Each structure stands twice: as structure tokens, then as C-alpha cells.
Amino acid sequence: MARRKTITREHILNATHEVVATEGFSGFTARNIASKMKSSTQPIYLEFKNMEELREAFFEEVEDYLRNEVFNKEVSGDPIIDLTLNYVEFARKEKMLFRALFVEDHAGGQLLNEFGLKMFIEKAKDSELYQGVSDEELNTAFLGNWITATGLASLATSERIHPTIEEMVSILNIVNKSIKRNPTFTITM
Incomplete structure (x- = not known):
């Protein structure tokens, strides 16, 4: 047997x-x-x-976990801001896993970048708030929000800052308004 x-x-x-x-x-x-x-x-x-x-x-x-357990929580009613807030909350709760996935250099880094962009665009396109926004504008918004979120998450996980949800929403609104005024913002990934 x-x-x-x-x-x-x-x-x-x-x-x-x-x-x-x-x-x-x-x-x-x-x-x-x-x-x-x-x-x-x-x-x-x-x-x-x-x-x-x-x-x-x-x-x-990891992608299934992030999609179904982390990034699907509604916080503010704006899916792009919610995605960003959930990213920061994930970093706070699972510091080492966050660092391993999103800060360390590893073979899956580009896959996670692509996954994040895909999630961002899906959430935006599913929302009435972002109807009529082009893919190019969404790519730009993703970059601005992702950079801001990673900064907030890194500082929050190292206990250097302790932002409230309201403070983070305010920062993200400022970032998004700035991006709307400067839609040509790009960064090489």
C-alpha cells in the first residue's frame, strides 16, 4: 500500500x-x-x-489574499482612497509581510506592481466616481497614490507617524487634486 x-x-x-x-x-x-x-x-x-x-x-x-481580504474593505466610499487606506492598514497589521512584498527587492516585485495597477484600475472603473477617466489618467493616479501610500505605510509601520484615517484621506485628496492639475506626471517602473 x-x-x-x-x-x-x-x-x-x-x-x-x-x-x-x-x-x-x-x-x-x-x-x-x-x-x-x-x-x-x-x-x-x-x-x-x-x-x-x-x-x-x-x-x-498572495494576490487572492490581497484582493479578497485586504483591498476589498469600504472605508470612505471612494474606491481609490479605500484601496490606499487598506494598503496602509495592511502594512500596519502585517509589517514584515508588507515589507517583504512591497519594499524588498524580489523576483515577484514586478508582478505585484502589475497586480496593484490592475486592482486600482478595476476599482476605479467599477465606480461612478471615475467614469470617463482615461486609462492614462488612471495610471497617473495609481502612481501618485501608490507612492503616497507606500510612504505613509513605511512611516506608519516604523512608528514615525500615526495618521488617522481622516488625515490620510485629506493627504490623498490633495495628491489626487494635484494629479488632476498635472496629468502628465510619470515615473519609470
């Missing part, structure tokens, strides 16, 4: 999440993930061809 599989894909992805959330991507090794599961590395390589395949599966899980 064949041995029953006790460590599943889900177990491996959960352990990967725990490792990245506590150690960042510097801890993303088969040995560290196996250690978190109290097993050898064999179950990882039975489930995934290599660590790159595990990384890709992990990023798919």
Missing part, C-alpha cells in the same frame, strides 16, 4: 506564507519552509518542480 500524503500543497503554501511574513524573502528557502512544517524538503519537491514554481504559486495566493 502506498504511503498517504500528509503534507499537502496548502500546508506548503501556508508555511511559505509564515516564513515570508516573519523572515521576508531572505527566508524563502526549501529548508526554512520545511522546518516550519517540521518535515524534510521532500514534500516541497514532490508538490512543486522547483522553488520558482513554489514562488509563483505563493504569489497567486
Whole structure:
């Protein structure tokens, strides 16, 4: 009789999440993930061809988590501001995971940038507030909000600032008004 599989894909992805959330991507090794599961590395390589395949599966899980658990909360009624506020709140609650995903340099960084832009445009296009706004203007708004949000999140997670929701909404409104007046703002990603 064949041995029953006790460590599943889900177990491996959960352990990967725990490792990245506590150690960042510097801890993303088969040995560290196996250690978190109290097993050898064999179950990882039975489930995934290599660590790159595990990384890709992990990023798919992260995107689902961010889309369904983090970025879908309504706070202000403006989906773009809500997305930004949720990003900052995520950074406050899950400091190390935020840093690992959005601050550290890693192979999935560009994927997360593209995911963030896609979420931003989807939320804007689903809202009456942003009807008639071009994709180019939304790209510009994304950049301004993302840069502002990352600054707020980084400063808040390091306890250097303690902005209230109202203060952040005010800052974001100022940023968005400035972007509307200067729609040619760009930055290379």
C-alpha cells in the first residue's frame, strides 16, 4: 500500500506564507519552509518542480489574499482612497509581510506592481466616481497614490507617524487634486 500524503500543497503554501511574513524573502528557502512544517524538503519537491514554481504559486495566493481580504474593505466610499487606506492598514497589521512584498527587492516585485495597477484600475472603473477617466489618467493616479501610500505605510509601520484615517484621506485628496492639475506626471517602473 502506498504511503498517504500528509503534507499537502496548502500546508506548503501556508508555511511559505509564515516564513515570508516573519523572515521576508531572505527566508524563502526549501529548508526554512520545511522546518516550519517540521518535515524534510521532500514534500516541497514532490508538490512543486522547483522553488520558482513554489514562488509563483505563493504569489497567486498572495494576490487572492490581497484582493479578497485586504483591498476589498469600504472605508470612505471612494474606491481609490479605500484601496490606499487598506494598503496602509495592511502594512500596519502585517509589517514584515508588507515589507517583504512591497519594499524588498524580489523576483515577484514586478508582478505585484502589475497586480496593484490592475486592482486600482478595476476599482476605479467599477465606480461612478471615475467614469470617463482615461486609462492614462488612471495610471497617473495609481502612481501618485501608490507612492503616497507606500510612504505613509513605511512611516506608519516604523512608528514615525500615526495618521488617522481622516488625515490620510485629506493627504490623498490633495495628491489626487494635484494629479488632476498635472496629468502628465510619470515615473519609470
